[in-house]
Amino acid sequence: MATTTDNAAQLIFAPNVLHNQALTSVKFLSFCFAGAVAGILGLENWLGFALFIASIVSTSFIIYAINCRGKPAKYLPGGLGELVNPGQDNIFTFILVWTLFYGIIHVYD
C-alpha cells in the first residue's frame, strides 16, 4: 500500500487526485475560447500572446474561486502553482484555434 518513501506523499489519497484531473478539461475549453476570440479580433503577434496571458490569469482566477473555493492546496497536490500552470499542450491549442479563426475570417477570400 505505501510503496513510496516520501512521507508527504503517503498522506495523499491517489484516486481523488485522479478525479481532480477534470480541471485539465476546464483549462482546455478555456484556451479554446480564448484562441477563438484572438482569431476573431484579428490579433497578431504579441497582442495575441497578451490575450493568452490574460486568459491564463482569468482561468486561474475562475478555477480558484469556483472550483477550489479559495483553497487550492486542498484539491491539488501542487497547490497554486499547479492551478496556474496551463498545461503542456494548451499553448498549442490556443495557437491552433487562433490561426484557425484568423485564417477563416481575415484571410480566406
Next chain:
Amino acid sequence: MIEKLFLTLATLALLHAAYSTYEHLSLLKALGKPEGSLPLNIVYESILALILGLLGASLNAPPLKDITWASEMKKRTIDGMDSRLGFAHYKSRGKFLFASPHDGKI
C-alpha cells in the same frame, strides 16, 4: 444545467461574432478601404463570449474532492480499511462477559 447554457451561449456568441467580422471585412473590401477597424459591438460580443465560456467551463467540471487521506477516512471506519486479519481469532469470551453476576462464586 446553467453551465451547459453558458457554454452554448458562449459558442453561439462566438460564431455570431465571427460571422459578423467576416461580413464587416467583406463590406470593407467591397468599399475599397480594407484597413478599417472592427466595430466595438463585435469586440464586446467576443469578450462576453470569452467570459461566458470560461464560467461555463468551470461550472461544468464535477465538484473536486479532497486529496488527503484524513478527509477520506472521515467517510469510512478504520475497520473497513485495515481489518488486521492476522490478529483475528475466533474464541469468544461472551460466556464470561455477558453472564449474570454471581456473588463471588464461579
